[in-house]
Amino acid sequence: MREVAIIGVKNTLFGEQWDRSFRDLVVEAGVGAVEDAGVAGEKIDSMFVGNMSGGQFVEQEHIGALIADYSGLAKNLHVPSTRVEAACASGGLALRQAICAVASGMDDIVIAAGVEKMTDVPASKASSALAAAADREWEGIMGATFPGLYAMIARLHMHRYGTTSEQLAEVAVKNHFNGQFNPIAQYRNTITVDAVLNSIMVADPLRIFDCSPITDGASAVILAPADIAHEYTDTPIYVKGTGQASDTIALHDRRDITTLEASVVAGRRAYEMAGLGPKDIDLVEVHDCFTIAEICAIEDLGFAKKGEGGKVTQQGETAIGARIPVNTSGGLKACGHPVGATGIKQAVEIVQQLRGEAGKRQVDGAEIGMTHNVGGSGATAVVHIFSRNR
Amino acid sequence: MSVPRFWRKQIARYNLVGTYCKTCEEYFYPPRNVCPSCRREGEIGEFKFNGNGELVTYTVIHAAAEGFEGQTPYVLGIVQLEEGPRLTSQIVGDPKEMHIGLKVRPVFRRLGQSGERGMIYYGTKYVPA
Ligand SMILES: [Zn+2]
Numbered sequence: 001m002r003e004v005a006i007i008g009v010k011n012t013l014f015g016e017q018w019d020r021s022f023r024d025l026v027v028e029a030g031v032g033a034v035e036d037a038g039v040a041g042e043k044i045d046s047m048f049v050g051n052m053s054g055g056q057f058v059e060q061e062h063i064g065a066l067i068a069d070y071s072g073l074a075k076n077l078h079v080p081s082t083r084v085e086a087a088c089a090s091g092g093l094a095l096r097q098a099i100c101a102v103a104s105g106m107d108d109i110v111i112a113a114g115v116e117k118m119t120d121v122p123a124s125k126a127s128s129a130l131a132a133a134a135d136r137e138w139e140g141i142m143g144a145t146f147p148g149l150y151a152m153i154a155r156l157h158m159h160r161y162g163t164t165s166e167q168l169a170e171v172a173v174k175n176h177f178n179g180q181f182n183p184i185a186q187y188r189n190t191i192t193v194d195a196v197l198n199s200i201m202v203a204d205p206l207r208i209f210d211c212s213p214i215t216d217g218a219s220a221v222i223l224a225p226a227d228i229a230h231e232y233t234d235t236p237i238y239v240k241g242t243g244q245a246s247d248t249i250a251l252h253d254r255r256d257i258t259t260l261e262a263s264v265v266a267g268r269r270a271y272e273m274a275g276l277g278p279k280d281i282d283l284v285e286v287h288d289c290f291t292i293a294e295i296c297a298i299e300d301l302g303f304a305k306k307g308e309g310g311k312v313t314q315q316g317e318t319a320i321g322a323r324i325p326v327n328t329s330g331g332l333k334a335c336g337h338p339v340g341a342t343g344i345k346q347a348v349e350i351v352q353q354l355r356g357e358a359g360k361r362q363v364d365g366a367e368i369g370m371t372h373n374v375g376g377s378g379a380t381a382v383v384h385i386f387s388r389n390r
Numbered sequence: 391m392s393v394p395r396f397w398r399k400q401i402a403r404y405n406l407v408g409t410y411c412k413t414c415e416e417y418f419y420p421p422r423n424v425c426p427s428c429r430r431e432g433e434i435g436e437f438k439f440n441g442n443g444e445l446v447t448y449t450v451i452h453a454a455a456e457g458f459e460g461q462t463p464y465v466l467g468i469v470q471l472e473e474g475p476r477l478t479s480q481i482v483g484d485p486k487e488m489h490i491g492l493k494v495r496p497v498f499r500r501l502g503q504s505g506e507r508g509m510i511y512y513g514t515k516y517v518p519a
Contacts, residue, residue, distance in 0.1 A: 128456040137399065138420050139478045141391060141501060141511065143451065143458040148466050151449035159447070159490050203466075204450040204485075248426075252468045252476040257447060 003226035003390065004102045005236035008037025009348040014217035014336035015186040016119045022058045023070045025218040026115040029341075030071045033111065033220035037232050041073060045107035047081040050094030050114035051340035056129035058117050067113065085340075087133035088289060090114060092343025092373030092382035095221065096242050099384075102223050114345070115218035116338035126214050130339070133376040135250040147211055147290065149251050149377040151203035154292035157258045158205065160307065163295065165205055167310030169196035171291035172209050172333050174319055179330025181360035186215055186336030210291040215336030219344035221351065226390060235355045240276065240368070241385035243269030249379045260378035263300035267372070270383040271302075278302035281385070282366040283353055284324065285346035287374040288331040297372055298326060301383070320363055328353060328361045343373035343382060354388040393509050403513040406496060408475060410437035417473040441496035442519065443471040450485040457502050469494055469516055480515045493519040 010032030012025050026049070034041070049067050054060045068074040068081035084094040091114030098112035118126050131140050134149060157163045173193055179185040196209040229236035245265035248254055255261060271277055278301065286301070288294035295309035303324045304312040312318065318326035329335045329349040332342060350369035352358045367389060373382045399420065401407055408419030412433040418426070419439060425432025448467035451458075458464065465481040465488055481488060482497065494516040501511040 124456055127453075131455060136391070137395070140455065141396075141513070142466060142478050142480055143455045143461070143464060143502075144466055144478055145451060145453065145455045147453065148449050148451050148455075151451075152447040152466070152468055155449060156447040156490065200452070201450075202453045204452070204463075206449075250478065252446075252478045253426075257468065 001103045002105055004099050004223055004239040005226045005229035006221050006351050007224045007229050007232040007236055008033040008222035009351045010036055011184045011219045011345055011348050012217050013184050014215050017216040022117040026067050026113055027070050029218035029220040030113050033222050037222040039109055039222055041077055043109045044079050045109055046101055047079055047111040048094040048098045049083050050091035050343055051083055052087055052090045053129045057121055086380040087375035088339045089373045089375030089380040089382050090340040095344055095347055096244055096382055098223050099239055099242055102225055108225055110223045113220040114341035114343055116340040117216045118214045119216050139250055147203040147206050150290040150292055151206045153257055154205050163310035166193055167314045168210055168291040169193040170313045171294045172196050175327050175331040175333040178328050178361055179334025182330050182335055185330045185334055187334045206290055212289045212332035212337040215338040217338035217341050219341045219348050221347055237351045237354045238387045238390050240387045241270035241274030243383045245381050247379050251377045260296055260300050262378050262381035266381040266383040267301045270385050274385040280368055281370045282368050283328055283363045284326055284370040285349050286326055286372040288327055288333050325363050346371035350386050396511055406439040406441045406514055408437055409434050417475050419475040419477055439471050443469040443494055445492040445494055446470050448488050482515050482517045495519040
């Protein structure tokens with residue numbers, strides 16, 4: 001298997017973008033990443049696009065071809081383009097497929113992109129589209145919503161481990177604090193624990209400030225074999241590990257409702273491939289679609305003991321400059337969560353950090369970073385480990 | 391949900407019929423065609439649950455799912471049946487009386503309706519036992 005490097009990255013602005021279309025967003029990200037890498041179109045061997053619900057959000061399918069066309073890679077170059085779908089893990093999975101294409105030797109220069117345009121439909125329609133990531137026939141039909149499923153995880157976590165609403169709120173407060181330094185973030189305002197605790201209830205015990213927003217945005221990265229990465233950039237970032245795992249689609253079928261076993265296993269596979277462990281990681285972007293999700297994630301990935309995710313967060317151990325900075329980008333909570341793009345955006349953040357280009361949110365001396373992207377309530381998880389050194 | 395999609399699983403929904411695997415002695419609801427534990431080694435047959443169980447976790451939903459707008463706040467829970475499998479269901483009752491470990495029993499109820507003149511879905515909800 002060949003070693004793989006990231007040689008170019010680009011995020012669009014994240015947020016409500018009424019003036020820009022689905023294809024505008026993804027072309028901006030794709031072209032930006034290609035320019036960052038200094039790659040010519042003729043060099044591109046293939047493209048993987050993470051997208052969850054183009055069919056429901058913009059009534060467009062055949063996303064792979066659409067994006068190849070509008071990025072100028074279809075008409076004369078006929079670059080193969082593949083859409084990858086795994087709910088909110090679509091982006092992370094597109095990246096993994098792109099890594100596999102380069103690692104296998106099949107392709108050299110590959111684009112991994114992710115995109116979602118969620119604000120062209122009313123919020124109720126968007127929620128319904130997102131609910132399709134859970135089991136429609138046995139959860140959705142009972143009136144389950146995504147916040148509702150994570151609320152049931154939160155309730156049991158609180159009951160079993162004494163996790164508090166204040167500790168959940170601290171996740172949102174930290175991620176908003178980090179988000180203020182990220183120029184692409186949807187929200188660049190700070191918030192307080194009181195503001196979270198006084199926001200309206202969505203699904204008890206989760207309030208609106210415990211939830212990530214509905215967002216438009218796109219992200220892209222360019223991959224190359226590590227052996228030739230220096231031909232394109234002075235600061236290639238190397239892919240050291242990748243792991244993916246599946247679990248039951250319905251939350252009620254999980255062995256332990258407070259543990260996302262797919263995260264545990266995907267993390268273990270990535271750690272094993274990289275020959276690294278949690279102590280080696282300098283920063284991590286985790287899937288905080290809800291505040292409880294970040295608490296579970298840091299436990300599942302080995303950054304906190306089971307049940308202590310809330311406590312560790314409250315003690316400030318996950319802040320920039322502390323033991324393990326989590327979600328320096330602002331996370332899904334403050335940066336925004338365009339579902340198909342999120343997994344790629346996490347990789348862009350880690351690359352910028354490892355290049356030392358993260359500005360006011362820079363983690364000093366960051367050498368090894370991790371991304372963690374979840375689909376649904378935990379039926380898919382994708383974890384990547386990146387390093388500044390080969 | 392489309393009529394055929396609902397209709398196909400009507401017996402399982404109305405009567406809490408799932409499956410039992412003789413090989414690993416595990417029970418499953420909703421019914422499975424292949425045993426998730428022992429896969430093709432499994433020997434799967436129908437099993438009707440008595441439905442009694444207890445509340446594993448729950449939430450009170452304030453921002454409703456599409457089609458449930460008139461019902462807020464409603465309680466959504468995960469119920470563990472006596473034989474072991476768990477399912478997601480609405481729990482009918484006062485949200486303040488809900489707690490983890492609450493003993494519950496099934497009731498036959500209207501679940502919803504597709505549009506104003508569409509099919510009415512029936513199925514199982516739970517009440518405190
Ligand atoms: Zn079996």
